[in-house]
Amino acid sequence: MTSLLVIIVLVLLAVALWQLTKIFDLTQVGSTSDSSQVANDKDNHLQGYLMFGFLAFLYIFTIYGLIAWGNLPLHTPASEHGGQVDHLMNITWVLIFIVQAITQVLLYYFAFKYKGKEGQKALYFADNNKLEALWSIIPAVVLAGLILYGLYAWTNIMFVDEDEDTIVVEVYAQQFKWTARYAGADNVLGKANVRYIEGVNTLGVDLSDPNAQDDIVVSELHIPKGKKVHFKFRSQDVLHSAYFPHFRAQMNCVPGMVTEFAFTPTYTTAEYRDLPYMIEKVSHINDLRAKKSAELIAKGQPGLDPYAFDYLLLCNKICGASHYNMQMKVIVDSPEDYKKWLANQESLVKQVKASLEQPAEGAAATEGEVKKDTVAAADTVAVAVK
Numbered sequence: 001m002t003s004l005l006v007i008i009v010l011v012l013l014a015v016a017l018w019q020l021t022k023i024f025d026l027t028q029v030g031s032t033s034d035s036s037q038v039a040n041d042k043d044n045h046l047q048g049y050l051m052f053g054f055l056a057f058l059y060i061f062t063i064y065g066l067i068a069w070g071n072l073p074l075h076t077p078a079s080e081h082g083g084q085v086d087h088l089m090n091i092t093w094v095l096i097f098i099v100q101a102i103t104q105v106l107l108y109y110f111a112f113k114y115k116g117k118e119g120q121k122a123l124y125f126a127d128n129n130k131l132e133a134l135w136s137i138i139p140a141v142v143l144a145g146l147i148l149y150g151l152y153a154w155t156n157i158m159f160v161d162e163d164e165d166t167i168v169v170e171v172y173a174q175q176f177k178w179t180a181r182y183a184g185a186d187n188v189l190g191k192a193n194v195r196y197i198e199g200v201n202t203l204g205v206d207l208s209d210p211n212a213q214d215d216i217v218v219s220e221l222h223i224p225k226g227k228k229v230h231f232k233f234r235s236q237d238v239l240h241s242a243y244f245p246h247f248r249a250q251m252n253c254v255p256g257m258v259t260e261f262a263f264t265p266t267y268t269t270a271e272y273r274d275l276p277y278m279i280e281k282v283s284h285i286n287d288l289r290a291k292k293s294a295e296l297i298a299k300g301q302p303g304l305d306p307y308a309f310d311y312l313l314l315c316n317k318i319c320g321a322s323h324y325n326m327q328m329k330v331i332v333d334s335p336e337d338y339k340k341w342l343a344n345q346e347s348l349v350k351q352v353k354a355s356l357e358q359p360a361e362g363a364a365a366t367e368g369e370v371k372k373d374t375v376a377a378a379d380t381v382a383v384a385v386k
């Protein structure tokens, strides 16, 4: 509501300004000043300097942005291939920065140098083959180099040796949560299909498949440091995108197909929390939180808990109303801790069995109630008919 009012006020202000300039123009009729619609030398001169002014604004804003927000991009990568992705990204940034700096200066300098002058006619200039070759070949070579390097990095990152000893984990996307399934001791995921979704079997695992017998379904992702994890992604409903920012990994989750990505974590959660940059970042966040918390407590509301860093799996496709909150905690353990954690997880088959045994009485009671309700409804109808 407030933003609507602000928009209305801004529109009204703009209309008022427009009307004021019209009135101002009308008051100038008959005066000695030049009211011609054709630009004169003075106008061109002013426009030329304004061009320089805009150039200065562009550079000042860029430098300000780098100082004010330069610490926001992702820092140390937490996966083996992460360095390659960052390197490619940095090269791209530097190239864009250099090209932008040169082309913008030329653009605004020429606009100033060749501004209109009374009596001066523009020169008809058909083409210049040398110049055109130069500005076609240089970008083509630079772009081809960038793309080739990108393709090389991509194939390198995406290559998973089938014989390599990896941990197979399925990441299942649905509006608006993530669930993970571990392949268990056989390291082969059981088949799954949306038609098998029932009760606690929320991923539709085919429970008759021998490979599914040891599958483990969890809502918190644990992976060990230094071991390649082979992720297989599925989606139940719409297109999602599994995004692990700290590991520099992202893959679309497409309904009806399985997509893959593999990476090796290089820092445990505890080690990453101890990185100097992370300690500084977390203490800054907690300073802000403490201030906010004090304000909330003063108002009689509950305060905020201090923040602790955790790796996250986020959804990076706008998939619906709660997309912003579609996330799962990722914990990188030491190999020993990972083994301990995994040993404590119950297989899906056991969970399904337990769920079938437990609520059997509850289900029977509900069924009985439904029957009673139906009888009551039938009685009401009978009364109405009478």
Ligand SMILES: [Cu+2]
Pocket: 173, 176, 239, 240, 241, 315, 316, 317, 318, 319, 320, 323, 326
């Ligand atoms: Cu999503």
